[in-house]
Amino acid sequence: MEDIIIGVVALAAVLLFFLYQKPKTKRYKLPPGPSPLPVIGNLLQLQKLNPQRFFAGWAKKYGPILSYRIGSRTMVVISSAELAKELLKTQDVNFADRPPHRGHEFISYGRRDMALNHYTPYYREIRKMGMNHLFSPTRVATFKHVREEEARRMMDKINKAADKSEVVDISELMLTFTNSVVCRQAFGKKYNEDGEEMKRFIKILYGTQSVLGKIFFSDFFPYCGFLDDLSGLTAYMKECFERQDTYIQEVVNETLDPKRVKPETESMIDLLMGIYKEQPFASEFTVDNVKAVILVSINMF
CATH class of the missing domain: 1.10.630.10 (Cytochrome P450)
Structure with a gap:
């Protein structure tokens, strides 16, 4: 019984560490969005319906640019042609990086391809x-x-x-x-x-x-x-x-x-x-x- 209690306390301590540790880099204010749950973020909400239907509903509530979180990853959703043009054309270099994907990292010999790579020389x-x-x-x-x-x-x-x-x-x-x-x-x-x-x-x-x-x-x-x-x-x-x-x-x-x-x-x-x-x-x-x-x-x- 004592081993179980010690294990639970240790797990809780680890979770609290990840939740409340101070970020090493400067954090910018994110667009509005649904409140995430600890650890899992908005994962449960996205399981109920097709994501595009949820995004449409959230866009009506939070505006043409919103954010949500799954686990440790924060996502930003764009729902207007003007913002899409700003992101994909005007500021395309600033958004040219690709998020990490373990399967791609392994399959592409450590991101040596030209499709889902970081924007590097x-x-x-x-x-x-x-x-x-x-x-x-x-x-x-x-x-x-x-x-x-x-x-x-x-x-x-x-x-x-x-x-x-x-x-x-x-x-x-x-x-x-x-x-x-x-x-x-x-x-x-x-x-x-x-x-x-x-x-x-x-x-x-x-x-x-x-x-x-x-x-x-x-x-x-x-x-x-x-x-x-x-x-x-x-x-x-x-x-x-x-x-x-x-x-x-x-x-x-x-x-x-x-x-x-x-x-x-x-x-x-x-x-x-x-x-x-x-x-x-x-x-x-x-x-x-x-x-x-x-x-x-x-x-x-």
Whole structure:
């Protein structure tokens, strides 16, 4: 009994420490919003209805800019076109940072990608590289024949199914089309649609997207990271990362092989490995950087 009492007192002391410790940085006044509960904030309120319905109700009550809290993270909601323009256009640099996400941090090799990164000199360099080389109009045009070829293959399937009066699953066909285009543009690989390599690639792609969409306890309650372990989220994240890293490393090794037959059109992995060899940036551009950037690229298609 004494051990239980001591444990409860210790837990209460820890909670009080987090609640009442003085902030080390200057705190600015937040926009108005619903009063949060200790520790969990407004979490229970958001569970009752769709968040957008709650935000609409709160906007009527608190105005076009409001704040709420979940765990240790404070959110600000904008509900007017004028404020949205101010935030996203006029002051976009001040709001260009991205909040931490444990899954993204792990999957992107420590935030080495160009999508959900902090607004740092490295981010500016990598974003400029992406706009000038990976996603420029000229670059997109070089893969026009790939998209056209895959589109013809898809239409041939539809025509054959129509001749036999068979049912066509358009969603499945579009998924196959997208995956085939991504493989050829990103890695210069042309897989059999029903082959094991394509199935492996799709499993990796879906695993990565799944991890990026997960909600981790530790992102909102840093002192409850063990709940990610207990729920299996940490193990799932590591499993997806291992599959992803193994596959991309194999592609990198193939790209570095001097005996390799290069694709007709330079793939994204070829371009990135060329940048890796040249090292044109002020920041070091490692193989992990290549992996992180190519990972984001295939998820942006």
